[in-house]
Amino acid sequence: MENTSSDIRQLNEKIHQASAFVDLLSMELGKVIVGQKYMVERLLIGLLAQGHVLLEGVPGLAKTLSIKSLSSAINAKFSRIQFTPDLLPADVVGTMIYNQQKNEFVVRRGPIFANFILADEINRAPAKVQSALLEAMQERQITIGDSTFKLDDPFLVLATQNPIEQEGTYTLPEAQVDRFMLKVVIGYPTREEERHIIRQNLNPEASSPIRPIIQPSDIIEARKLVREVYMDEKIEKYIIDIVFATRNPEEYKLQKLKPLISYGGSPRASINLALAAKAYAFMKRRGYVIPEDVRSICFDVMRHRVGLTYEAEAENVTSENILSEILNAVEVP
Amino acid sequence: MYKQQVIRRIFLCFFIVLLLPISLLAQQKIEAVAGADTTSIRIGEQVKVQLRATIPAAQFNKPAFRILFPVLSDSLEHFEVIARSAVDTTTQQDLKILRQTFTVTSFDSGHWEFPPMKVEVYGATDASSFDTLTTYPLGIDVNTVAVDTTKAFKPIKTVQTVPWNIWDYWMYIAGGAAVVLLALGLWLYFRKRPKKVPEVKLPLVTPYDLARQQLKALKEEKLWQQGDIKQYYTRLTDILRAYFEHQFGIAALEQTSEELLQNIKPVTKLNQQRDKLRALLAIADLAKFAKLQPTADEHEDCMQKAEEILEWTRPKEEPANASANEKPAV
Numbered sequence: 001m002e003n004t005s006s007d008i009r010q011l012n013e014k015i016h017q018a019s020a021f022v023d024l025l026s027m028e029l030g031k032v033i034v035g036q037k038y039m040v041e042r043l044l045i046g047l048l049a050q051g052h053v054l055l056e057g058v059p060g061l062a063k064t065l066s067i068k069s070l071s072s073a074i075n076a077k078f079s080r081i082q083f084t085p086d087l088l089p090a091d092v093v094g095t096m097i098y099n100q101q102k103n104e105f106v107v108r109r110g111p112i113f114a115n116f117i118l119a120d121e122i123n124r125a126p127a128k129v130q131s132a133l134l135e136a137m138q139e140r141q142i143t144i145g146d147s148t149f150k151l152d153d154p155f156l157v158l159a160t161q162n163p164i165e166q167e168g169t170y171t172l173p174e175a176q177v178d179r180f181m182l183k184v185v186i187g188y189p190t191r192e193e194e195r196h197i198i199r200q201n202l203n204p205e206a207s208s209p210i211r212p213i214i215q216p217s218d219i220i221e222a223r224k225l226v227r228e229v230y231m232d233e234k235i236e237k238y239i240i241d242i243v244f245a246t247r248n249p250e251e252y253k254l255q256k257l258k259p260l261i262s263y264g265g266s267p268r269a270s271i272n273l274a275l276a277a278k279a280y281a282f283m284k285r286r287g288y289v290i291p292e293d294v295r296s297i298c299f300d301v302m303r304h305r306v307g308l309t310y311e312a313e314a315e316n317v318t319s320e321n322i323l324s325e326i327l328n329a330v331e332v333p
Numbered sequence: 334m335y336k337q338q339v340i341r342r343i344f345l346c347f348f349i350v351l352l353l354p355i356s357l358l359a360q361q362k363i364e365a366v367a368g369a370d371t372t373s374i375r376i377g378e379q380v381k382v383q384l385r386a387t388i389p390a391a392q393f394n395k396p397a398f399r400i401l402f403p404v405l406s407d408s409l410e411h412f413e414v415i416a417r418s419a420v421d422t423t424t425q426q427d428l429k430i431l432r433q434t435f436t437v438t439s440f441d442s443g444h445w446e447f448p449p450m451k452v453e454v455y456g457a458t459d460a461s462s463f464d465t466l467t468t469y470p471l472g473i474d475v476n477t478v479a480v481d482t483t484k485a486f487k488p489i490k491t492v493q494t495v496p497w498n499i500w501d502y503w504m505y506i507a508g509g510a511a512v513v514l515l516a517l518g519l520w521l522y523f524r525k526r527p528k529k530v531p532e533v534k535l536p537l538v539t540p541y542d543l544a545r546q547q548l549k550a551l552k553e554e555k556l557w558q559q560g561d562i563k564q565y566y567t568r569l570t571d572i573l574r575a576y577f578e579h580q581f582g583i584a585a586l587e588q589t590s591e592e593l594l595q596n597i598k599p600v601t602k603l604n605q606q607r608d609k610l611r612a613l614l615a616i617a618d619l620a621k622f623a624k625l626q627p628t629a630d631e632h633e634d635c636m637q638k639a640e641e642i643l644e645w646t647r648p649k650e651e652p653a654n655a656s657a658n659e660k661p662a663v
Contacts, residue, residue, distance in 0.1 A: 008624050008625075012623065230624070232621065232624070234621060286623075288623035288624075289622065290618055290622050291589040292590070295592075328587050329587060331586050331587055332588060332589050333567070333621065333622075
């Protein structure tokens with residue numbers, strides 16, 4: 001159905017009211033998380049756009065604290081799975097256990113049965129465990145024995161990867177990485193933020209605990225609204241141009257990128273870019289998407305979806321470099 | 334009578350049969366013969382000694398057959414070998430004749446014998462056979478120059494001038510002539526070459542003029558009056574972005590509104606119009622991406638803002654252009 005001007009105005013007002021919780025949530029999280037606004041914002045985008053987040057950063061950057069605080073603020077269940085080489089799929093999804101008293105097998109649910117999952121160092125576990133988790137992420141349901149269980153909603157997986165220790169790891173295949181809506185690369189806090197972190201940790205009593213701001217049901221409602229955010233066909237074309245530029249850079253006068261890209265973004269990239277842009281617009285309390293929204297989340301949606309050739313790796317060209325070139329070449333509507 | 338004729342014929346046949354193998358044998362014989370073109374030379378004169386070997390052609394079909402001519406050293410007793418020709422082969426009926434010529438001289442006066450030469454033949458009868466054919470020695474008289482001792486000694490002749498001949502210098506003359514012709518050709522070429530017509534420089538449309546023209550065209554198209562508001566604002570912002578790109582080198586077409594407002598900061602003149610630009614872009618973004626229907630006043634206002642930005646940032650005219658535009662003083 002075609003949106004009219006008045007529809008969009010109403011939607012804009014509706015979203016303006018409904019998205020008020022985003023600022024409250026950010027403020028609440030800010031009580032315990034110093035800095036890392038970028039990461040928190042991306043977590044919320046993942047939450048609102050119903051996509052999972054792959055986080056890359058060195059240890060100690062408040063990844064666990066962020067997702068734990070987020071689950072507390074939403075009054076949701078949180079669980080953390082430390083991926084190790086000896087982890088089994090059953091350790092993640094659960095298994096059947098024999099109950100001697102009842103003389104029957106009962107299902108013991110794994111840690112995946114929560115709203116927020118922190119899959120720490122996902123690349124340390126073998127492929128079968130990764131697959132079990134990624135399948136659950138995609139299907140949002142688990143089958144143990146003969147029983148199938150729907151996972152709780154909202155369901156957000158935050159997987160982490162350590163970029164510096166690659167020995168003895170099982171790198172996620174491209175097809176699996178593609179299932180993450182966002183791949184967020186986080187860096188160290190600033191000097192000022194680091195000072196706040198020290199003070200906060202030396203005096204933990206001073207910081208107040210996280211209070212539940214909203215309920216999981218509010219997130220589900222917000223998700224519906226996110227999908228309603230108006231996206232003009234000009235924005236759709238812009239998204240398609242960006243994704244196509246990763247596939248056929250020569251069509252956008254970027255011949256020099258052709259030998260550096262082994263494969264471009266999949267249609268899933270376009271879908272996720274559109275969804276994330278809508279979620280970003282929602283967070284900015286707008287009922288419509290503007291090119292800024294697309295550009296803001298473009299790197300996080302696309303960086304793990306652009307394959308690099310050996311030539312690019314030899315020349316230390318990153319997917320971020322390629323995306324920058326593309327964004328600087330594709331005309332903004 | 335008849336009986337005598339019969340006997341004569343029998344004898345004739347007998348002779349023919351008797352002589353046949355002899356002639357065949359003669360044909361199969363390998364010979365080596367040496368000969369000189371003269372037997373008497375003056376001291377230092379040259380004599381050609383030819384060594385000739387005659388071999389039945391059939392011998393060459395034998396796999397092991399090989400014939401080796403002698404290798405003469407440069408100095409023989411009383412003779413000097415000056416040159417050796419290659420072995421030349423000719424065919425004559427069933428024979429092959431191999432020839433090699435040696436140019437020989439001598440500086441010793443007297444009668445000397447050119448030594449016999451040996452030709453080695455391998456595999457003539459069977460694979461392991463070896464024969465040596467030796468030529469006869471050649472007697473050559475080497476005579477001194479006869480001096481008339483009765484006449485007086487003559488003085489040594491002075492250096493004589495070689496008579497001048499034009500053909501001794503033809504290469505230099507031809508080279509010189511070529512250089513003169515080349516120089517003449519080049520001179521003619523450069524003299525007759527059409528002179529470069531100075532390019533007529535068409536007046537370039539400046540980004541400012543282009544933007545003005547486009548804004549004027551946009552006004553005349555009356556897009557918002559026809560309800561095509563989205564297209565109106567798309568065109569309006571595109572004109573401004575293209576102007577910023579060409580005039581100030583800001584990649585405005587590839588930047589979002591926020592980025593553009595950030596990136597105009599270094600351009601002071603443009604940055605002074607930041608608020609106007611922000612207001613214009615905000616309305617344009619709403620019209621383009623949120624289906625906002627601004628009022629007629631807002632449309633006019635946006636166009637006015639665009640024109641004001643253009644006027645404010647209008648580059649000063651070049652002095653050359655300015656003087657060209659001025660009317661000549663009477």
